[in-house]
Amino acid sequence: MKIKIKFVSFLRELSGVDKAELCLPQDATIKDAMEKVVYDFPKLKKWLPQHIWMFINGNYVKSQTQLKDNDEIALFPPVGGG
Amino acid sequence: MLSEKELRRYDRQVMMFGKEAQEKLKKAKVAIVGLGGLGSPISIYLTAAGIGQLFLIDEQKPELSNLNRQILYGEEDLDKKAKPVLAKEKLRQLNSEIKVRTYSKRIYRENIEDLLNEVDAVVDALDNFETRYLLNEFCVKKRKPLIHAAVEGFYGQITTILPGRTPCLNCLFPNPPKKKKFPIIGVTTGLLGVLQANEVIKLITGYGDNLMGKLFTYDLLHNKAECIDVKPNPSCPVCSGTFRLRRQ
Numbered sequence: 001m002k003i004k005i006k007f008v009s010f011l012r013e014l015s016g017v018d019k020a021e022l023c024l025p026q027d028a029t030i031k032d033a034m035e036k037v038v039y040d041f042p043k044l045k046k047w048l049p050q051h052i053w054m055f056i057n058g059n060y061v062k063s064q065t066q067l068k069d070n071d072e073i074a075l076f077p078p079v080g081g082g
Numbered sequence: 083m084l085s086e087k088e089l090r091r092y093d094r095q096v097m098m099f100g101k102e103a104q105e106k107l108k109k110a111k112v113a114i115v116g117l118g119g120l121g122s123p124i125s126i127y128l129t130a131a132g133i134g135q136l137f138l139i140d141e142q143k144p145e146l147s148n149l150n151r152q153i154l155y156g157e158e159d160l161d162k163k164a165k166p167v168l169a170k171e172k173l174r175q176l177n178s179e180i181k182v183r184t185y186s187k188r189i190y191r192e193n194i195e196d197l198l199n200e201v202d203a204v205v206d207a208l209d210n211f212e213t214r215y216l217l218n219e220f221c222v223k224k225r226k227p228l229i230h231a232a233v234e235g236f237y238g239q240i241t242t243i244l245p246g247r248t249p250c251l252n253c254l255f256p257n258p259p260k261k262k263k264f265p266i267i268g269v270t271t272g273l274l275g276v277l278q279a280n281e282v283i284k285l286i287t288g289y290g291d292n293l294m295g296k297l298f299t300y301d302l303l304h305n306k307a308e309c310i311d312v313k314p315n316p317s318c319p320v321c322s323g324t325f326r327l328r329r330q
Contacts, residue, residue, distance in 0.1 A: 008308055009237040009301045053255060055297075058313040060254055074310060076299065078259035079234040081266050082120045082209040 001026055001069035003033055009077045011052065014043040024067065030054060031063040033073060053078050084108065088179065092132050103287035104132060110286045113137035113198050115189060115217060116207035117165040119151035119271030120231055120278065124205055126154070127279035129173045133286075135181040136173070137201055138166035141188040151268035189213055194220045203285060205278055206230045206251075211258035218243070218251035222321045229281045231274045234264045236303035238274035241293050241312065242281050248295040249314040250321035270302055 005020045012018055015037075022036050034049040053076040054061050061073070084105060089096065096104050112133050114121050117140040128136060143164055144155040154169050162168075164186035173182055185197055194216060198204060204221055206228060208214050214230070221228040222245040230251055231240040243250055277298075284290040299308045316322055 008299055008306075010235070012301070012304070012306070051260070053257070055310060055312065058311045060256060060312075060315060074308075076239070076297075077234070077237065078255070078257070079232045079237060079239060079264075080209065080211050080214075080259040080261075081233045081264040082116050082118055082207050082231070082271070 001028070001067065003028070003067055004070070004072040005033070005037060006072055006074040008075060011044065011047065011075050011077055014047075015041040028067050029063065030061055030065045030067065030073065033067060034063070047077075048075075051078065052076060088132070091179075095131065099287045099289040103289055106286050106288075107132050107283065108134045110203070111135040111137065111201045112203050112205065112282055112286075113139060113201040114205045114207055115139045115213070116209060117152075117154065117169050118142075118148065118207065118209060119233065119266060119268065120207035120275040121165075121169075121205075122152050122154040123272050123275030124207055124279045124282075125169055125173055126176065127276055128282060129177045129180055129182075131279070131283055132177070133180060133282070135183065137183045137185065137197070138169050139185045139187070139189060139197060140165040141186055144168065151266055151271045153268065153272070189216060191216060198226070199224070201226065203227045203229065203282055205282060207275065207278070209264075210261065211255070214251060215258070219320055221245060222250050222324060225324070227285055229278050229285075231278050233266060233270045233274050236267060236270050237299070237301050238270050239297060239299045240274055240277050240281070241295075241297045242285065244294050245321060246324040249312050250318060252320040253315035253318045254297065254312055256315075256318075270300075273300060273302065 003022045007015045038045045038048050055074045056071050092104050110133050114124050144159050159168050166184035166186050170182040170184050225245045228243040284292050297310050297312045
């Protein structure tokens with residue numbers, strides 16, 4: 001299946017792109033997708049998956065979430081300052 | 083009822099949303115929790131807009147390293163009085179018609195009800211998620227609107243939480259960021275703080291669209307704005323009960 005990835009803020013800087021597309025097996029999870037992202041964009045290794053916030057279609061998702069064809073995973077930097 | 087002086091003062095905004103909306107602002111009680119980088123512009127713009135009562139909450143005194151972004155304070159304020167006390171002095175110079183209540187203390191589970199029970203809306207201008215979660219729990223329990231923002235570097239996020247209608251902070255960010263000294267510049271807190279004040283004004287007047295159920299992010303370094311629709315977590319331990327209650 002095809003999965004889209006959207007990078008926000010410094011994750012975009014580290015990856016060098018706004019968006020990416022992944023080809024994954026049918027039973028893939030977020031964890032599998034993040035492993036593929038780290039393989040394709042090694043500079044993100046320090047952050048993924050534990051140090052970012054991930055959303056699919058407006059829902060916060062965890063590593064074990066099962067993916068569906070054409071899902072778009074948006075990766076946000078966790079910020080807490082004020 | 084607005085006085086003749088108030089009508090003149092707020093003339094340019096009354097032109098947009100009318101006298102009734104201005105009266106709603108005058109009657110409103112709004113808490114700003116945290117008077118740092120975000121709290122500075124929020125308090126200044128809400129004061130200028132004519133919010134009736136501001137509740138200012140922060141336990142700290144300004145330090146030199148705050149001055150790149152905490153525009154309420156200057157060199158003469160360092161290490162003297164608590165931020166709410168100094169803020170009140172500055173804000174009263176801007177607008178003597180509004181009431182400012184100061185609480186130079188940290189918010190805990192034990193005192194949150196006393197501090198926030200009578201306010202109409204709460205603005206999250208904090209710098210840590212531990213207290214943000216506490217604020218979120220209280221606002222969900224009391225069905226009070228919570229305007230959240232958080233920043234780091236040239237990046238910031240904002241959303242408006244309306245318990246029972248939108249995801250709460252715990253739905254959106256169940257895992258807090260790591261605690262650390264974070265890099266920040268005044269333009270980021272300035273922009274996000276102004277947006278929070280804008281959310282308060284729209285919420286109270288009913289004028290325009292709010293960021294309810296929307297997470298708006300700004301990357302000021304690369305001029306990128308993103309807005310995604312966000313949804314409540316049906317198993318959220320904090321707010322899922324409010325949705326069940328609505329359905330009954």
